[in-house]
Amino acid sequence: MVSIIAARHVVRLSRRMRLFSTTVARDAEVKRLGVVGAGQMGLGIALVAAQKANVPVTLVDSSQKSLDKGLAFAEKLLAKDVSKQRITQEQADTVRDLLKPATSLDSLGEIDFVIEAVPEIPELKFDIFSKLAQICPKHAILATNTSSISITRIAAATTQDPRDTSNSSRVVSTHFMNPVPIQKGVEIISGLQTSKETLDAAVAFCERMGKIASVSADSPGFLANRILMPYINEAIICLDTGVGSRDSIDAIMKNGTNVPMGPLQLADFIGLDTCLAIMKVLHTETGDSKYRPSVLLRNMVDAGWLGKKSGKGFYDY
Ligand code: NAD
Numbered sequence: 433m434v435s436i437i438a439a440r441h442v443v444r445l446s447r448r449m450r451l452f453s454t455t456v457a458r459d460a461e462v463k464r465l466g467v468v469g470a471g472q473m474g475l476g477i478a479l480v481a482a483q484k485a486n487v488p489v490t491l492v493d494s495s496q497k498s499l500d501k502g503l504a505f506a507e508k509l510l511a512k513d514v515s516k517q518r519i520t521q522e523q524a525d526t527v528r529d530l531l532k533p534a535t536s537l538d539s540l541g542e543i544d545f546v547i548e549a550v551p552e553i554p555e556l557k558f559d560i561f562s563k564l565a566q567i568c569p570k571h572a573i574l575a576t577n578t579s580s581i582s583i584t585r586i587a588a589a590t591t592q593d594p595r596d597t598s599n600s601s602r603v604v605s606t607h608f609m610n611p612v613p614i615q616k617g618v619e620i621i622s623g624l625q626t627s628k629e630t631l632d633a634a635v636a637f638c639e640r641m642g643k644i645a646s647v648s649a650d651s652p653g654f655l656a657n658r659i660l661m662p663y664i665n666e667a668i669i670c671l672d673t674g675v676g677s678r679d680s681i682d683a684i685m686k687n688g689t690n691v692p693m694g695p696l697q698l699a700d701f702i703g704l705d706t707c708l709a710i711m712k713v714l715h716t717e718t719g720d721s722k723y724r725p726s727v728l729l730r731n732m733v734d735a736g737w738l739g740k741k742s743g744k745g746f747y748d749y
Contacts, residue, residue: 456602456629457544457571462637465489466546466568468537468560470502473577474549476612479506482530483519484642490543492534499533506531509613537563544569545637547606549577552709557581558589565590565599573633574599575606579657579706580713583623583650600625604634607654608643610702618643623650652717653710661710664702665726667695671746672728678746696746700739708733 462485467478470493478489493499510524519527532539537560540546546568550556557576564574576586583605590599604626609615618638622631635645648655667681676684682694691698699707708730714723732738732745739745 455571456573456627456633458629458633458636461571462487462544462573462633462640464543464545466492466540466543467549468492468540468546468564469549469551469577470499470533471549471551473608473610473612474547475502475506476610477547477549477577477608478531479509479527480612480641480643482527483523485637485640486530488530488532490532490534490539492537492539494535496535499535503531503533537567540564540567542569543572545573545575545633547575547577552579552581552706554581554585557586561586561589561603570598572602573630573637574603575634576603577608578605579607580653580710582652583621584625585623587623587625597625597627601627602630604630605650605654606634606638607648607656609656616642616644617656618645619648619654619656620645621648621650621654653714657710658714661707661714662723664695664699664707665711665723665729668699668726668729671696672726700745700747700749702739703741704729704738704745705733 465481465485465487467474467481467489470478470491474491474493478491481487482489491499491502493502507528510519510527513519514521514524546564548557548560548564550560557578561574561576568574574590576583578586583603587600587603588594590603591597600623603623605619605621607619607621609617620631620634620638631647635647638645646655652658653661667685670676670681671678678696682696685691685694693701708725711723711725711729715725736742737744740749743749
């Protein structure tokens, strides 16, 4: 009886929510993609979308310098693919022509799907989503590549009136793994307001990009980082407390679990600042001491030893 009442309530609620919601783009209707942020992740996402899903991509970055750097890097990757005969010169030219650089969000007025990949700063993402909700067509899916910020909070930034879900229901996370052209996995995360149509469209579009989607709840760290970061953090604690040397730790995990690199080398590749930021989110959002960031990790970030990107981490580069 209770479940019948609950089911009726859900039907009534979803009918009421539909009063405000609009029909989002289904995968087949995604004819033009927008990507915001042409850094490490945004560029990879734009490149793979152009290459695999064959869609024109408007690549927006507030910095012309980042755009130039990103496009030069794309050129390099395409040239490498041609030289290794993975693609023809003609295919490389087609992909290049599909990438349309821009410096203003206003150029996203005709896209069907947008993926945001700006730095992991909550206020920056909230501001961008409130603007995307106004600029992008009403059917467009608004996706974020955040590593750790709540999708529900990002979705809430698209509306002044929480009862109006017409914008927040089309917000979702497509959390690509780094480097995007190589890693097959992508996490798809719904916020509380995300509609099923939006979730399905995000899964379908990522599959069109050749990715394998895993659906996760909107919970601190989602799935990938909830599992990966405590593993890396524990490896750093083992090093800090003398349980094993750097090389012993990386060797046993590499040779014992058949992964391409050990946890300390992987931390260097991800960036120790990023690892620390995610551990802090896990720790503060759950209040669980098992997620406390290691002292050595904090110290290394304070020293500016961020891993590969700064030339020094657990290894020298
Ligand atoms: P990045 O610093 O390499 O790139 C961010 C880009 O955003 C820069 O080019 C910057 O100029 C641009 N930008 C800054 N403010 C902007 C604005 N207002 N409008 C438009 N562009 C703006 O960062 P990244 O490593 O590509 O990370 C981007 C997002 O992806 C973050 O949310 C991060 O947590 C997430 N992520 C990163 C990784 C990783 O391993 N690096 C993996 C998965 C997810």
